[in-house]
Amino acid sequence: MTVVAMQVNGKQVSADVEPRTLLVHYLRENLQLTGTHVGCDTSQCGACVVHVDGKAVKSCTVLAMQAAGALVRTIEGLADGDKLHPVQEAFKEHHGLQCGFCTPGMIMTAVDMLRRIPKPDETTIRHELEGNFCRCTGYHNIVKAIKAASEVL
């Protein structure tokens, strides 16, 4: 076991975990931040995307130890208090989610995308989403939501 500390959603946290613990399990099991999901075991689905030091990362593909000392942001820390992030607003407004399981990863991916590419066109958005599966929406409304968010951000 080893103590891993980091800053998550603005709070300093630490937990004693097995060295093989993945960041996603550290967040879900040790910190009870269950908004970050696990949808696969091959780093394909993106349900687990969080931000590590400001960049989108698949938290199922990073050991918790690798994120030691980092600044981590999860879906739970995205809204500013009661004020939703514009990407969250846009997903709701444009029906960019159905079952909601892919949604946290999609939103975290989209926030990172818009940070790097403020005004993406549809082709770019679709290309940028290649690491995220959604089985429910056919992506149509997710693309629409990200486009809409890019216009207000």
Added chain:
Amino acid sequence: MNAIDAKKATGIGASVPRKEDFRFITGNGHYTDDICRPGQAYACFVRSPYAHATVDDIDFADALAAPGVILVLTGKDVAADGLGGLICGWLVHSKDGSPMKTGAHPVLALTHVRYVGDHVAVVIAETAAQARDAAELVDVSYGELASVTAVSGAQAPDAPQVHPEAPRNTCFEWELGDKAATEAAFNNAAKVVSLDIANNRLIPNAMEPRAAVGEYDKGTGVYTLYTTSQNPHVARLVLSAFVGVAPENKLRVIAPDVGGGFGSKIFIYSEETVCVWASKKVGRPVKWIADRSESFVSDAHGRDHQTHAELALDANGKMLGLRVKTKANLGAYLQLFSASVPTYLYATLLSGQYDLPAIYCEVDGVLTHTAPVDAYRGAGRPEATFVIERLVETAARELGEDPAEFRRKNFIRKFPHQTPVIMAYDVGDYEASLNEACRMIDYANFPQRRREAEARGMRRGIGFSAYIEACGIAPSAAVGSLGAGVGLWESAEVRVNPTGSVEVLTGAHSHGQGHETTFAQLVSDRLGIPIESVEIVHGDTDKVQFGMGTYGSRSGAVGMSAIQVALDKVIAKARKIAAHVLEAGEGDIVFENGHFTVAGTDRGLAFAELALQAYTGHKFPTSEIEPGLKETSFYDPTNFTFPAGTHIAEVEIDPGTGVVKVIKFVAVDDFGNIINPMIVEGQVHGGVAQGIGQALLENAVYDPDTGQLLSGSFMDYCMPRADDLPSFDVGVTVTAAPSNPLGLKGCGEAGAIGAPPAIINAITDALGVRDIAMPVTPERAWRAANGL
């Protein structure tokens, strides 16, 4: 906002943003994996690495001694505790009248394993990682046997046998329709068009893997199961009545937020059964979460048909008859709907939208050493639509007729229409959808677009699909006569609180469909109260009186109709109370926009005031009218509903690479009345994406020699990604369903039904080939484009 504006904004027909979204976009959903019970232990299943083998010995001494391990259980323990097997809910009969044949489906294998991923043992440990580590130490001695994974060859006398009870691996040889009349139609035909059609095997892959937490309360003897289910009450019924894990009154099943189902979360699987059963044995809650790799091998798969189909036509291109012979791969064991999907949910839709006087269909249900095949989005209806729409398109081309015109000529135009295959279509306007789809895709100018594409070296094609489906499943007596083990009604309870807010408890289960919003829209609209005052409760057998669950696009037509009937009862009682309170005759009470008024006066009561009166019981005779305001209903539909429409795909293929690009996809559907257009469109988008996935990308492949699943991860099974798909153009036409009080038909499966033939018809059009197999990978398209 006044009451009327409020109704417009949130009532029936409004695109109300979803009430459930807030928790999902903020990471506050509660899926099964998010549930953490005090002291919970973790289960890991030992699964068969062989497609077919004897289980000779299981040595788990090392596993038991491994760190953190609490218990290891095998099929022997299941048998010792007298648990029953897992069940199929539908009994079909062969042509000769004999009941279908299959072997028992044990919770954990006893003597044999019958597919890769079959359940052999379970290890329960303190942590998930310890359970997994220890599962690898379980030493199973298998005696490997020959296997068969495809329907072709499985029925040969010398083929490896899946179950001794089902000779030649034939579960049933079923038929539907009039054989003699169909033969006669073919004898009189001027032209016969035939195709051999494979409907590729798919893996549903809801993004949330299956999961379960079982918990036993020693004090009360009550078990609680949290699980990823589309139908928690059915799960409870099956677990108590058939598997015998716990009496029904001592078992609570909760299906919390569920991350998509698509049919794969209907069945009551081994894993949740074991979690409930083992929780008493270990005296602690037991949790199991599927890895995606486990989902691939052990979730119900879908489709997998081999079909020979022929269409008989007269000299004018009018359809005379349809003859279909299908072999359906059922996998190694039957699941809840396995027997009905390739029979009653398939052949009954073979008439499509066409006036087809004679149909005869034979279906062999074939057992193989593969994962069980059950309902997957559309369940039988996509397979039927694919058969008929591929044949119709091929016939039009061979007759040199325009595919739209050819369909028009053969459409059913008078309703009700009795097809030769059980279904009585009650209403529809197929030409309206076809015309609208042609307009939306600008069909008239397609030749110009094709020429323009050709100039760029691309092959462009257009493909139609005029689908029909039977939804709103289903009238209980009708499905009972066809072999269903249960009735397919739905239940609802409307509880009006003394403050005028309302809880609706529904037997439908939402796992992405947005019931918390659409059902609330109905209630808000009918009762004239703000949508915020309505709470939809679902997915808990301790709260909801009963329910058949959500599948087969039934929750609107059946589930909401149940709510509507309960609302009628609430309003009827409220009127009686209002008459007493307002000292007027009941006939003079008008209920409008949330107010009870005495006609022609300004005397009235708001809904919330009435609710309080109902609970105080001060102003009406409680000997005649019981206090309180709560009504229930068990609503049984009078017919199936028949959503139908036309989908048109336009594709471009690069003959140099074989890459198929869907340029445009138009879906025009008649779902009857619509509660929330935004949600309905979303359902179409998702369905079409899965349909395009089937046509272009997805394929579950077993190695024919070893029975290994070759497409067992997202690396090998090609799920549609955002850049594989276009944006979709969705339109609607409306003929209200006459069989339910809301006129709803259902919209959840249409996309997956309509899209595959539209795409394949477009590809064959682009390439000028008669047929091409799904999924049309770049390799297949490239070969076809280059005559290879």
